[in-house]
Amino acid sequence: DTRTVQAYRASLLHFHADPAFAENAHAWHRDGLLVVENGRVLAAGDYDKLAATLPDGTDVVDYRGQIITPGFIDTHLHFPQTDMIGSPAPDLLPWLENYTFPTERQFKDPVHARTIAEFFLDELLRNGTTTALVYCTVHKESVGAFFEASAARNLRMAGGKVLMDRNCPDFLQDTADLRDSEDLIRRWHDHGRAMYAITPRFAPTSTPAQLGAAGELARAYPTTYIQTHVSESRDECAWVKSLYPDNRSYLQVYEHHGLMRQRSMFGHCIWLDDVDFALMADTGAAISHCPTSNLFLGSGLFDVAKADSVRAHVSLGTDVGAGTSFSMLQTMNEAYKVARLKGSYLPALRMFYLATLGAARSMQLEGTIGNFAAGTEADFIVLDPKATPLLARRTANGDSLEETLFALALLGDDRAIRATYAAGKRVHERH
Numbered sequence: 232d233t234r235t236v237q238a239y240r241a242s243l244l245h246f247h248a249d250p251a252f253a254e255n256a257h258a259w260h261r262d263g264l265l266v267v268e269n270g271r272v273l274a275a276g277d278y279d280k281l282a283a284t285l286p287d288g289t290d291v292v293d294y295r296g297q298i299i300t301p302g303f304i305d306t307h308l309h310f311p312q313t314d315m316i317g318s319p320a321p322d323l324l325p326w327l328e329n330y331t332f333p334t335e336r337q338f339k340d341p342v343h344a345r346t347i348a349e350f351f352l353d354e355l356l357r358n359g360t361t362t363a364l365v366y367c368t369v370h371k372e373s374v375g376a377f378f379e380a381s382a383a384r385n386l387r388m389a390g391g392k393v394l395m396d397r398n399c400p401d402f403l404q405d406t407a408d409l410r411d412s413e414d415l416i417r418r419w420h421d422h423g424r425a426m427y428a429i430t431p432r433f434a435p436t437s438t439p440a441q442l443g444a445a446g447e448l449a450r451a452y453p454t455t456y457i458q459t460h461v462s463e464s465r466d467e468c469a470w471v472k473s474l475y476p477d478n479r480s481y482l483q484v485y486e487h488h489g490l491m492r493q494r495s496m497f498g499h500c501i502w503l504d505d506v507d508f509a510l511m512a513d514t515g516a517a518i519s520h521c522p523t524s525n526l527f528l529g530s531g532l533f534d535v536a537k538a539d540s541v542r543a544h545v546s547l548g549t550d551v552g553a554g555t556s557f558s559m560l561q562t563m564n565e566a567y568k569v570a571r572l573k574g575s576y577l578p579a580l581r582m583f584y585l586a587t588l589g590a591a592r593s594m595q596l597e598g599t600i601g602n603f604a605a606g607t608e609a610d611f612i613v614l615d616p617k618a619t620p621l622l623a624r625r626t627a628n629g630d631s632l633e634e635t636l637f638a639l640a641l642l643g644d645d646r647a648i649r650a651t652y653a654a655g656k657r658v659h660e661r662h
């Protein structure tokens with residue numbers, strides 16, 4: 232018998248719908264049991280009902296007092312920017328020029344790329360993030376380093392080689408010939424748990440020829456991801472208008488080049504207009520809202536209510552290293568405040584949805600990750616509502632689920648992640 236069944240007793244929280252649009256979108260089992268077989272979810276439910284179904288002798292890990300949720304999904308960040316997080320600059324464009332480009336230069340060296348990729352993935356796991364959509368650098372060496380480190384941990388990760396063939400230093404410039412990207416797709420896409428993302432950095436650093444080639448590559452490999460930046464800072468938007476005068480909007484530059492489809496992920500989306508939001512919804516593309524980055528660089532405030540009004544896919548990204556934290560809890564904290572400043576409100580349940588099933592749906596991965604439906608990959612985290620002395624006091628009073636999650640989002644960070652599991656194996660434990 233090759234069955235390996237493992238069970239975890241804790242409170243369980245996961246989603247089967249978006250709480251902004253459906254009643255009873257979440258499942259909550261105060262005394263719950265998560266049953267995992269060979270790296271996949273076998274069942275999730277009440278301990279009382281499921282305990283009797285376990286094969287004789289099944290090991291039950293006791294996490295009572297903790298909350299198990301699906302692992303967080305971070306839909307926008309840059310692994311090569313790990314060592315430059317928290318570098319000050321007055322705006323996006325000087326930040327790129329003064330810190331980002333010199334930092335990314337070092338990733339031609341595969342030894343350096345490997346060192347940073349390993350630290351980066353371990354840092355994600357310490358923060359409870361089990362899947363991410365990741366920018367590498369323009370160097371193919373950086374992509375190999377990223378996917379090798381990810382495969383060694385058996386993580387479901389997406390990433391790709393940055394494309395930029397103008398308006399960047401010579402040492403980071405490539406061309407409209409996307410042979411390296413295609414080789415990397417063949418080498419990595421859907422190998423194990425790896426997924427490839429075609430990654431034009433943003434419209435200002437690509438010629439129309441390169442964006443067109445990226446669109447063609449995306450058509451040839453329709454299950455790959457596409458990731459880029461759009462409408463982040465006002466100076467950037469003005470620059471795009473001058474570089475692409477024939478396009479109605481910044482977002483439509485990407486549409487025009489065949490880069491809007493399901494599995495396209497657009498970081499930031501702050502300065503989109505109504506036509507752009509409708510285009511996002513109609514094409515099935517997705518938004519990555521990156522609040523810690525947007526507040527840090529002073530880029531602007533994303534309008535989640537606008538995205539919801541057209542039912543566009545929305546997810547959350549840390550955008551490390553412009554983002555100031557690897558923690559999706561801290562990202563929720565700042566998303567909450569950005570929503571307030573835009574006159575709307577993000578309940579904690581909605582933010583946990585956005586960081587799990589909402590992101591999985593944005594990436595067309597529902598059924599694979601994002602909740603505890605039977606057969607999904609067992610990527611999950613153990614959240615400790617008493618992780619710090621302050622959290623312990625704050626959550627001591629028999630609060631509602633919403634209040635407990637809200638306290639975790641506002642006060643929590645990596646300390647609240649008691650353990651992280653990927654495909655049923657523990658990959659982080661807090662000491």
Ligand code: GUN
Nearest residue numbers: 331432433460524550553
């Ligand atoms: N726009 C183009 N490149 C980048 C980047 O690396 N970070 C952010 N935040 N915005 C960008």
Ligand code: ZN
Nearest residue numbers: 308460498550
């Ligand atoms: Zn970014």
